[in-house]
Amino acid sequence: MKKTLTATAIALALTATGFAAPAMAAGKITVSSPQDPGSWDPIDTFLINWASLATNVFEGLTYRGPDMELVPALATSWETLDDGTRIRFTLREGVTFHNGEPFNADAVKFSFDRLLGEEGAKGPQQANYTSIEKVEVIDDTTVDFHLAQADPVLLTKLAGYGAMIVPPQYIAEVGDAEFNNNPVGTGPFKMTSYSPKVGASLVANEDYWGGAPNLSEVDYRFISEPSTALAELQSGGVDVVIPPSVPVGMIPTIEADDNLEVISTGGPTVTALRFDTSRGITADENVRKALIMAVDRGAIVDTILAGQASVIASFQGDRSFGYDASMEPLPYDLEKAKAMLKEAGVEQGASVEINTRGNDATFNEVAQAVAAYLGMAGVNATIKPYETNVLLNDIIPQGKTGEMFQQSWGGWTFDYDNTAYAMYHTGQKWNPYDSDADLDALLEKQRPMTDRAEREKVLQEIAAYAADRALEMPLYNMNAIYAINKRVQNFEPAPDNRLRLDKVSVE
Structure with missing residues (x-):
């Protein structure tokens, strides 16, 4: 089985899934998330509240958006070889991490060696990727995943959580503990601050390979009480409340407010x-x-x-x-x-x-x-x-x-x-x-x-x-139930809470 995508097909896929965006970012939104994940390291977590923020900071080799279609991300194409026990990925060129470090085959190998090694063993993600025996660097833009056995779900797994690609030099310089609090990825937004149990701030990555986001800033506030989150939505303190912080009993109240709306979609939860x-x-x-x-x-x-x-x-x-x-x-x-x-x-x-x-x-x-x-x-x-x-x-x-x-x-x-x-x-x-x-x-x-x-x-x-x-x-x-301020435009509810906000804009 072989999957190869032409440059035209890739461009269409990226546009359809929200990777392409205007050149300049403007506007700010605030998102209420019910939980602080406690660490931003992709191998430390299983929490959807991690993904609702970190999907904007980190990327994997593949991407699956709200439409459930799997498309290229940091890999532009892949082919399955040797009866499914080897997958060759061609990597996207010209991509840099938020700290300026280059994305390349060494970064992919480092990320998976780390996930499958001692550091990954401390977290909950390693078990999802045990089919990977090793990652081999072929050249700067090509890697082979050697599998102990075929894994029919692996390409989807590579789109989320533990499979996010992380910067080798940055982690070597600052260590794992610092990386937990100050993450660096390749995504459309950079994290500029994180206050445990309070919130985190993101700014647009103007050099993002898919084009700069529409928004210039996104603030996340960790608000555990749904009633507080919805009061903040009503007062304008937040613009988006993500699941599961929208109690069903509050839906009529939200819908009665001319400035607010409820968006519901079938989800996996x-x-x-x-x-x-x-x-x-x-x-x-x-x-x-x-x-x-x-x-x-x-x-x-x-x-x-x-x-x-x-x-x-x-x-x-x-x-x-x-x-x-x-x-x-x-x-x-x-x-x-x-x-x-x-x-x-x-x-x-x-x-x-x-x-x-x-x-x-x-x-x-x-x-x-x-x-x-x-x-x-x-x-x-x-x-x-x-x-x-x-x-x-x-x-x-x-x-x-x-x-x-x-x-x-x-x-x-x-x-x-x-x-x-x-x-x-x-x-x-x-x-x-x-x-x-x-x-x-x-x-x-x-x-x-x-x-x-x-x-x-x-x-x-x-x-x-x-x-x-x-x-x-x-x-x-x-259902995944979101409540938003109507000033938020182009908001696409993610069935799995893994929000991508680079196409979102504000009036």
Whole structure:
């Protein structure tokens, strides 16, 4: 298989996806983001709130925009060789990092040696790229990726997160700790300041290879409380509020303001209450199924979420590769749930703890509803919220949750492997409790498969297996909901929150 793009095709692709822009930048916008990622190093993070900013600072060899099409970025073309175990990339010439350092094949090799080495092992991204055996420099504008096995999702992975290309000389000079706080990339905006838990400022990269952005400045403010973010939007303190900081209940208020609008698009984010399968009443598979059947997920979507979501049967949405449209969620059946709990020996008044992200106002309403439904089944559910970073970086990975815990997952590749491997494979950060050799084997089986149809069957088998074991209570696939000031023009909502702002302008 070979993919080669002509100069004309590349120019058209770049224009269509927002890389081309007018020569001079003007205007400023302020974006409210609900979380400070804590580090701007691409190999340190999995957070969509990192990507909503850093997609403007860093670039990969490929790029996938809101239209979901994969196009060239720092690579102009690529070809797959040796039965899929070698990919040759031709690199874009004349590109420089924000510090003036040249982008070239050495920078690509450095970035992946770092990702796959000791430094990358400290973060959560390395596991996504283990199919890469080594990166070989052919010449200044050509690199070969040698793969241990074919990876059908690799080209998409190269468009985000850990695969971003970083500057070797700068990192050697300043060290990893400094790079975390003062990142340098090749993107359309440069970061000029970062105040932890407060915000970050970007300015236009006037020398950007795709043309200078329309905007001269972008400020990001880290506002964890959705009510505060929306108050700032109403007062003009921010221009854009990104998901998940737009509670569904606030949509009518936003739409009633002549200066504001809501933009919603189908996204990858799925939400579930995952179970501690190692102890307590949720160690019993039949109890887990009973708890799922005790909750009317359809009513939650229709009422609390105002139809801005869809009920899911597995931990993925209908745009995910691996989605099985014939798979049905466990039905809401309160009486059967009660009977199953009784048969399993669960006493009336048994308790479970539900852990949530404290700043997720919408989900905390959902959690209250879930607790009420469980109460009708005779199970006393208490809700314990955590600050998001604490829940994600300490409580879940260290196996310190209650019986049920919130897991919202972006699955930004729109490929079920990106979710399933992280959630279900033994030893993964997001799987602190469960180990299933049969499930591990299925997860490993599909990763090198190049036959798309056969791989899809295995992914569907994984979804059915996880559902049969009731490893989580699948809740819903949420739309990505943005709220913006109407002075913001040419804003294109990203389904995966990975905003590109270089085509945005202001009135």
